[in-house]
Amino acid sequence: MITAGVCLTLQQAVCLRRETLAYDGLGELKKLIVAAAERFVPGDLEDFRRACDMVRLAQLGAILAASDCAAWSPAGTALIGWNGCGCTPANQAYWDDYQQHGRETGRGMFFVPTLPSIPVCEAAITLHLQGPVCYIRTPPQTRRLQEHLDDLFNDDATIRQIMLAEIYEDHACLLLCDRQPGPLPDHNDLTAVFWQAKKDLTP
Amino acid sequence: MTAALVHIHHAEAISAAGDDLAAARATFAAGAQPFVVPTHFAARGVHHGLCTALQPAPGESRAIALLKRLLARLPALGDDDAVFLATTVGAIDCLEQNASGPTPDCIGILLDAVQRHFPRCPVTLVAAACASGQSATAAAMRALRGGRCRRALVIGIDICSEFVTSGFVSLGAVSRTLTVTRPYDAKRDGLLLGEGAGALLLSLDTDTGTAAGPLGALLAAGESCDAAHITAPNLAGEQLAALITRTLQRAGLRPEQLGGIIGHGTGTIHNDQSELAALDLVFAGQGACPPLLSIKGNTGHTLAATGVLQIVYGLDFLRQGQLPPQAGLLQPAAGAERWVAAKTRPLRCPRLLSLNVGFGGLNSALILEGRA
Numbered sequence: 001m002i003t004a005g006v007c008l009t010l011q012q013a014v015c016l017r018r019e020t021l022a023y024d025g026l027g028e029l030k031k032l033i034v035a036a037a038e039r040f041v042p043g044d045l046e047d048f049r050r051a052c053d054m055v056r057l058a059q060l061g062a063i064l065a066a067s068d069c070a071a072w073s074p075a076g077t078a079l080i081g082w083n084g085c086g087c088t089p090a091n092q093a094y095w096d097d098y099q100q101h102g103r104e105t106g107r108g109m110f111f112v113p114t115l116p117s118i119p120v121c122e123a124a125i126t127l128h129l130q131g132p133v134c135y136i137r138t139p140p141q142t143r144r145l146q147e148h149l150d151d152l153f154n155d156d157a158t159i160r161q162i163m164l165a166e167i168y169e170d171h172a173c174l175l176l177c178d179r180q181p182g183p184l185p186d187h188n189d190l191t192a193v194f195w196q197a198k199k200d201l202t203p
Numbered sequence: 204m205t206a207a208l209v210h211i212h213h214a215e216a217i218s219a220a221g222d223d224l225a226a227a228r229a230t231f232a233a234g235a236q237p238f239v240v241p242t243h244f245a246a247r248g249v250h251h252g253l254c255t256a257l258q259p260a261p262g263e264s265r266a267i268a269l270l271k272r273l274l275a276r277l278p279a280l281g282d283d284d285a286v287f288l289a290t291t292v293g294a295i296d297c298l299e300q301n302a303s304g305p306t307p308d309c310i311g312i313l314l315d316a317v318q319r320h321f322p323r324c325p326v327t328l329v330a331a332a333c334a335s336g337q338s339a340t341a342a343a344m345r346a347l348r349g350g351r352c353r354r355a356l357v358i359g360i361d362i363c364s365e366f367v368t369s370g371f372v373s374l375g376a377v378s379r380t381l382t383v384t385r386p387y388d389a390k391r392d393g394l395l396l397g398e399g400a401g402a403l404l405l406s407l408d409t410d411t412g413t414a415a416g417p418l419g420a421l422l423a424a425g426e427s428c429d430a431a432h433i434t435a436p437n438l439a440g441e442q443l444a445a446l447i448t449r450t451l452q453r454a455g456l457r458p459e460q461l462g463g464i465i466g467h468g469t470g471t472i473h474n475d476q477s478e479l480a481a482l483d484l485v486f487a488g489q490g491a492c493p494p495l496l497s498i499k500g501n502t503g504h505t506l507a508a509t510g511v512l513q514i515v516y517g518l519d520f521l522r523q524g525q526l527p528p529q530a531g532l533l534q535p536a537a538g539a540e541r542w543v544a545a546k547t548r549p550l551r552c553p554r555l556l557s558l559n560v561g562f563g564g565l566n567s568a569l570i571l572e573g574r575a
Contacts, residue, residue: 047433079428091298091366092306098369103245111370112433112562115291116310116330121563124428130442132426133565134338137314137328144325151345155206156425 001182002197003161004069005175008061010053015068016175016198026056033063040067043126050109051122052090057172058119058165059126065163065174066127076160078131078152081120082145082190084167086137090114119167123174131159140188153179166190205455208572209344209405210417212354215276216515217269218399218502219252224519230501231516231527234545236383238395238503244299244365249372250382251363252397252503265398266294266309266362267316273358273400274320285352286326288317289339289359289507295366317358324356332561333467334426335359336510337569340403341424347407359511360400367506368396374434376471384504385531386468386497387475387543394469397503401511419518422554422570423454429564436473436560440481443566447485447556450568458486461493461570462550463526464542465513465557468497469504470531478558479539493551495542496520500530513557514571521573525549 005016013021013029023029030048033040043063048056062079066072094110101107112118117135124133132152138144149162161178166189173190175197187193214224219237221227230237238250243265259268280286293310301307310328318326331338336359343355361367371377371394378384378393385391409417427446429437437443451458466478486492498509498516505512520526525547532545553573560566 086308086310087292088306088308088311091292091295091309094370095298095366098366103365103369106369106373108370108374108434111373114366114370115332115562117332117335117561117563117565118433121332121428121565122433124430125433125564128430130428130430132338132341133428133563134329134331134335134342134426136330136342137310138325144327147346147349147351148327148342151342151349151351154349155345 001178001180003176003178004065005194005197006061006064006068007173007191007194008057008064009171013064015064016201017068026053026060029060033060041072045126047122052113054119054167054169055113055122058123058167061165061172061174062123062127062163065176069176074128076131076158077129077163078159079120079124079129079133079163079165080148081117081135081165081167083137083140085169087114087116089169120165123165142184142187142193146184149177164190205453206423207348207407209347209407209421210409211403211419211421211518212406212417213278213404214418214515214518215273216401216512217254217273218505218512219254219397220501222256227516228519234528234530236500236530238382241363246368248381249368249377250395252395253363254398264294265296266313269362269398269400270313270316270360273402277402278404280321280324280356282323283353284324284356285346286317286321286324286356286358287339287343288314288326288328289335289511291330291332291335291361291506292367295364296362299365331565332563333506333509334559334561334565334567335507337424337557337559337567338426340510340514340569341426341567343405344421344424347405354404354406357403357405357511359508361398361506361508363396363398371396378470383531384470384500385533386470386500387529387536387539388532389534389536391470391472391475393471394499395503397505399502399505399508399512401508401515403511403514417574419521419574420572422572423450424569425450425453427566431564434562436477436564438473438477438480440477440484443477443481443560444484446566447481447568450570454570459489460552460554461556462552462554463493464495465517465555466495466497467558467560468499470499474560475536479542482542483538492541494526494548496526496529510559510567517555517557517571521550521553521555
């Protein structure tokens with residue numbers, strides 16, 4: 001079942017259980033989190049400054065989702081990136097930069113994010129998650145994602161929870177699911193799942 | 204309790220080592236390094252492991268052409284089968300050729316092509332950087348064990364491209380020699396890129412419909428993340444060692460019950476150091492170590508394809524009962540003497556450990572057993 005989550009944009013982060021945060025850009029959200037460190041789970045944001053927005057959304061979203069969880073522990077946590085916009089924007093950014101440099105030299109800081117698994121790996125580094133981490137793409141039906149969740153839980157008893165991340169250029173949704181029964185409701189994206197869960201929690 | 208065996212019913216591989224298994228066997232046996240300078244992009248003298256038989260039609264994506272070549276060799280799938288596709292960049296050459304217009308979804312193009320070929324099967328793309336091939340295989344094993352499909356087809360594929368080569372050059376990961384790569388060697392200085400496509404048809408069922416039976420079986424798979432650095436591995440190898448140990452336990456095996464190891468072995472300073480450190484931890488206190496091989500000395504680093512190719516070629520090594528010589532090896536790196544050799548070595552028993560690691564600190568371990 002879903003235990004915690006966050007939907008965030010470049011201006012606002014709505015948590016499943018905690019208060020909404022408003023800010024002007026992800027740099028300011030990072031400052032908010034660092035300034036009130038005691039209210040958030042600790043996170044390694046060393047890579048934040050040079051990261052693109054998709055990575056930043058993953059890093060900060062992971063901290064917010066973990067902080068939204070009543071009993072957070074990084075141990076036994078897997079992380080799956082699902083659908084979103086994958087690596088397409090990062091591919092174009094690297095290729096444009098490479099062409100602008102006369103196709104002579106690429107730049108590593110643009111090349112590394114061209115792998116679709118990089119945002120979730122950066123989120124794993126941020127929270128020090130050592131469980132399985134990968135990106136998958138399926139047709140946009142949460143029941144397809146649910147199958148992977150179930151298979152992962154059934155296959156490995158040491159996995160206690162799975163963080164799901166659907167990341168776009170300007171928004172992201174991250175959810176935490178534990179082993180308790182309660183499948184993801186049938187939707188096309190995690191944002192719709194989040195809002196249904198939020199509604200169900202509202203008295 | 205160990206999980207159900209996953210049987211391998213069909214295996215295909217296309218790489219610089221060979222367009223088919225027989226050709227690849229000869230390449231491996233000779234320790235050959237068939238690297239050449241590509242002509243389909245400006246490679247600036249950097250040698251690559253190319254699928255030389257591949258001839259895309261004018262305007263056709265090289266990735267799509269390679270995929271078609273692989274798909275033509277695969278059996279048909281049914282409604283109750285599933286496909287798991289591993290790729291890191293997909294049809295990245297579509298971006299290179301795109302002068303204007305919206306950015307092509309390069310991994311989506313490849314995914315759609317697979318879906319069109321198998322319209323009745325769910326197709327899942329699994330991306331875990333250079334561990335994608337084994338990660339997709341692990342996902343397929345879970346799906347089979349979870350009863351989601353009768354058979355699972357795993358495809359690993361990536362091509363050589365200006366995009367990827369320029370990126371790896373920018374990271375300083377490509378061998379300064381530009382012509383050779385020397386996994387586990389004292390003088391290794393980087394990787395050479397390769398392209399390839401591999402496929403595995405898996406099932407819990409032993410019945411292949413033929414007298415030959417399954418080609419082998421997958422006993423266990425495991426994945427983890429170092430969670431330390433986005434490009435550099437943990438040089439002490441602790442996370443990878445812990446994963447190998449867990450995977451062995453899940454297979455109900457002890458380290459000495461492995462016959463050999465196919466390492467990730469990119470030929471970069473840090474990858475090989477990390478991997479050797481991990482193996483030293485797992486085999487600490489053991490006398491003789493199982494032989495270790497990196498196929499990248501023959502194929503180049505084929506990114507998402509490498510995990511699948513390691514299994515396909517691993518099946519052939521198991522069939523022969525030996526690991527071929529390590530291509531490119533002149534003098535083993537300090538501490539690698541007990542693991543690698545430039546000569547053919549017998550497998551201690553018909554079981555192989557196969558390792559993949561990838562950017563993001565991703566680790567994958569998989570145990571493969573030959574046919575009894």
